[in-house]
Amino acid sequence: MADQEFLPLDFNSVQTVPESHLWPDSEELSSVIDLDEKISLPFIDLLDDGASELLGRACEQWGMFQLTNHGISKTLIAEMEEEARRLFTLPAKEKMKALRSADRVTGYGTAVISKYHPKCMWHEGFTILGSPANDAKKLWPSDSKRFCDVMEEYQSQMKGLSDRLIRLIFKFLDISEEETMKLLSSTGDSGKSYTALQLNSYPPCPDPDQVMGLAAHTDTSLFTIVHQVCNDGLQIFKDRASWVPLSPMRGSFVVNVGDLLHIMSNGRFPSILHRVTIQGKKVHRFSLAYFYYPPPYLYISPHCKPLSESPQAPLYRCVSVEEYFTMKAKNNGEGLSTIKI
Numbered sequence: 001m002a003d004q005e006f007l008p009l010d011f012n013s014v015q016t017v018p019e020s021h022l023w024p025d026s027e028e029l030s031s032v033i034d035l036d037e038k039i040s041l042p043f044i045d046l047l048d049d050g051a052s053e054l055l056g057r058a059c060e061q062w063g064m065f066q067l068t069n070h071g072i073s074k075t076l077i078a079e080m081e082e083e084a085r086r087l088f089t090l091p092a093k094e095k096m097k098a099l100r101s102a103d104r105v106t107g108y109g110t111a112v113i114s115k116y117h118p119k120c121m122w123h124e125g126f127t128i129l130g131s132p133a134n135d136a137k138k139l140w141p142s143d144s145k146r147f148c149d150v151m152e153e154y155q156s157q158m159k160g161l162s163d164r165l166i167r168l169i170f171k172f173l174d175i176s177e178e179e180t181m182k183l184l185s186s187t188g189d190s191g192k193s194y195t196a197l198q199l200n201s202y203p204p205c206p207d208p209d210q211v212m213g214l215a216a217h218t219d220t221s222l223f224t225i226v227h228q229v230c231n232d233g234l235q236i237f238k239d240r241a242s243w244v245p246l247s248p249m250r251g252s253f254v255v256n257v258g259d260l261l262h263i264m265s266n267g268r269f270p271s272i273l274h275r276v277t278i279q280g281k282k283v284h285r286f287s288l289a290y291f292y293y294p295p296p297y298l299y300i301s302p303h304c305k306p307l308s309e310s311p312q313a314p315l316y317r318c319v320s321v322e323e324y325f326t327m328k329a330k331n332n333g334e335g336l337s338t339i340k341i
């Protein structure tokens with residue numbers, strides 16, 4: 001596919017879905033199970049004394065959970081929502097000024113997984129690593145400070161929250177304090193961190209049943225913390241059997257296990273396949289996804305429990321984070337099978 005085709009659509013000006021965005025008869029869109037009620041993911045209260053055990057069980061059984069009492073203020077979340085809306089409701093030609101080019105990972109553009117699919121998604125995104133100042137200045141030459149301040153504050157708070165979560169999760173996995181400290185010290189402060197913030201926008205669509213918001217994928221992160229503005233649309237591929245729609249509770253974060261934690265837990269915590277469908281003709285859905293990664297130079301390997309009751313051979317070979325990214329991209333977004341022993 002030519003690079004041109006990866007430009008997000010000018011969603012405001014389309015009356016009908018163009019051929020490039022129609023996903024007809026696609027297996028990808030089908031097979032949602034018929035449920036009377038949407039499935040509720042487990043809730044984890046971060047202030048619960050047993051949070052480590054509860055987190056571990058939820059990661060094991062679901063690879064995903066809803067986090068409450070996470071300590072991120074409602075005001076900051078409301079500001080994030082406002083700034084994301086301000087960005088994505090700019091005219092298309094303004095957004096294009098911050099277009100992510102082939103050699104850059106930050107800025108405005110389509111989802112990274114777009115290149116693995118013949119059809120385009122009903123989605124536009126904005127990716128931030130550390131300070132968004134360079135890209136924000138292109139959008140608002142004299143008025144980018146508010147956007148940058150809010151994005152940086154959110155990333156800093158997400159980093160703190162992620163550090164708390166990883167400590168509890170590593171404790172459950174019996175990963176030593178020394179290893180935990182190595183990870184935490186190498187991820188640095190938010191300005192230098194290797195984490196990424198992805199603002200997602202799924203505009204209203206004239207024919208929502210024929211398009212895909214975000215196609216099925218697993219995240220490469222250790223885990224991802226997602227806040228959704230409009231809680232419907234996210235689906236998970238549960239038990240490798242069928243797509244299940246979720247409706248997370250407003251105010252909670254959805255946290256999903258990514259490939260790197262799948263590897264470190266030796267497959268005990270599944271990196272769950274998920275996707276986003278489009279909800280209606282009028283709904284503009286946004287989400288804020290914070291991807292928590294170790295630095296690219298660190299090596300990841302399965303942590304096998306000694307003295308356990310079942311055999312604990314490693315399922316995956318040791319791999320650096322950077323190499324894993326490369327392998328996954330080469331294999332069209334499916335990385336785990338490439339390092340399977």
Ligand SMILES: O=C(O)CCC(=O)C(=O)O
Binds near residue numbers: 214276286
């Ligand atoms: O929009 C969502 O709810 C999920 C987004 C997501 O899966 C991602 O950005 O990787």
Ligand SMILES: [Fe+2]
Binds near residue numbers: 219
């Ligand atoms: Fe995702």
